Amino acid sequence: MLEHVENIAIAHAEAPDVTATESGTFLTPEERLLVARARVGEHRALRQIYSTYQGQVRAHLYRLLGQDAEIDDLTQIVFARAFNALDKFQGNSTLGTWLYRITANTTHNLLRQRFRRERVKTALNWFNSSRTANHGSTRIEARDEAHRILQQLRPDLREVFVLYHYEGLTLQEISEILEKPISTIGDRLTRARKQLRDLVVA
């Protein structure tokens, strides 16, 4: 399954950046040098990028997916894809933002597949729990409950919510990462908040 997701995500990750220029204003001279060294495959530079950003990527994946056995695997995919696509990185965003974009592309299809699966499972659970009338017999920790609620959010809304509220990015940055207009991002954020509220109340 993951392989299939990867193939589709590659198409996203490798899509040409139409807004790219040669300016590279988002990178410091040191970062530009680091990227240049990494482009020619210098291990030291690749390792430095990995060490600096693996925490960000891993944490983002954790916030999107929750505790998941595939987080290590996905982190590797994100970095492998990023390192292979370094030639296409022109410095029109920070390295962090660029990695968020690759992470979003890598997880997009996975999130959708899981969401569909989860929806079927939730429906089945609801049916079973209605029949056995076993409401509220177990006490679920607030955090687990929060994670469960978040997983019920539609993937495109969840992505925006996580990037805005957990990663602390601006709407502009999110629009660059997801390659959607700011108005769309704003709209998704509003809908995400409303849907979350409805899910909690329900």
Added chain:
Amino acid sequence: MTNRETQPRTRYSCQEAREDSELVLSDRAIGELRERYDEHLRGCRDCRRVHRALYAVYEGPVVPPTTAGIREEKQFHAVLRRMKTDRVDPWYRRWAVGATVGGLATAAAVLTLTLFDIAPEVLSLPPSDESSGQLAGAFGGSGASEFAYPTDGGIEHPAQSYGRVVGGLAIIMPPGEQAANSNTFPVGTRFSVDPEHSLQVGLVGKIVANFTPSSEFEWTAASPSLLELQVDRGIAAVRYDRRPSDPVLQIRTPTAVVRVIGTVFTVQVDGNSNTIVSVLRGQVEVLHPKTNRLLAEVESGFRYDVGKSTFDDPGKAEVEAALPLSNDHGKEDATGEEILALADGHIPTGWNVPGLPQDARFRTLDYVPARAPQARSTGSVVVRAPRREPAAVVGSRDARQVDDDGEDLLAGLVRDAELTRRKELRSALETCRGLYESVETRYLAAKCLSTFIEKYGDDPLAVEGHLLVGILRMDYALDYAAAEVAFQTFLRRAPNHASAEVALYRMWLASTENGRISEALDRGRKYLSRYPNGKFVGKLLQRFPELKSAL
């Protein structure tokens, strides 16, 4: 009564509270709104539940700590492996390449059959194993490594993938037909350490290792990501102050693979080919040699017996073996910068030896709790690994005549001092010379000579001392910065000294081993232009064949 109090307040129900919850949670609710929200929550149990649940959602999950150390290293290598498999050519390129290759192959086949009328069975290709085997052999020969590391030579440059005998006595068997005529050796070299002396080697300018008498080992691989040693018997004590971009070190034994990120440790292979790993600083992983299954993670202050799967304290034998590697970081200078402390016979405070006091005065071998005698034995062992016939037999005693610049320098210094009849200077030098002469105590000579230089450094007679200190700091402490300062001081003060050649060669060696390749090339050219028939020309060309044109 104020106006505000007289005004009837609008209704604030659960509906309003839930609509405002996001504003409150993101701290955007204004004072009055916040008050009404809180007031409502105090009286509404259901809204309190919703608030708590939403609060947990907005707060987000607690992210577990990021990976570090060995786990991070594994992850990074997994990324590198994926990089190769993930590379996807666009469809048109794949089609174009396929079509071109197919077309050319068909055309060639038709042409060949037409012109030479060759029987079809002759066209079958030999298996490709041979060529891949040659490649693996060229890169270190083991081919048993877990990872398919890139083979673009050396660490970052092929000139770095050499080792040097720093001190000691051993039979050296270089790979293939190469002659063992210098203290510099390539990957694939096998060593049989003298039964009465230990052997100290430096690898790729990053690792110092001490092998106890009668040890048998081979350097099997060096790539940008992995260095590998095969230890068949004896004790190998290793210090590896690894920087984040340096390769991982693996030590293979008949019964285990010890994977190291950066640490001071010993690996002992006893008479039954059993492996015992002791860690004095840092941490290592012990893996199964065939399956690479993790057997144990050994932290500093522990000794792990692979055969018995038991943990214990490191003993005197292990600490003794590691003591020549005790030029250790850990001390801080006045500005809080970490500095290198030269070995003085004391066990560094950074080493974790259970039972040993922290007070520096008592951190000597005498105070290390003794182990049971049977656990210490390393002698009379059975060699189980297949032995290779020596291509050449060289003891570093022979090599010293060619390579050991230190001994010649020290002898010269003593001679000069004797001529001046300056007793004090002479006795200080004799002490250092005594330490330098024995392989077992040579690591202490750097400290002794540093003290000598501090005291007599300005004396014209002591100028060679700078060079000696540089050599020792480079060989045992891998402190290239300090070594270069010492070499430059020597060259500045005695540019036409008989040993200026040694200093220039050492400057080149320091750049090479420290990975500053363009600087090494410059220094190599300078050396060759000044000493075209110098005694180190062979060593320069061994690592940089491209410098032949400078001759």
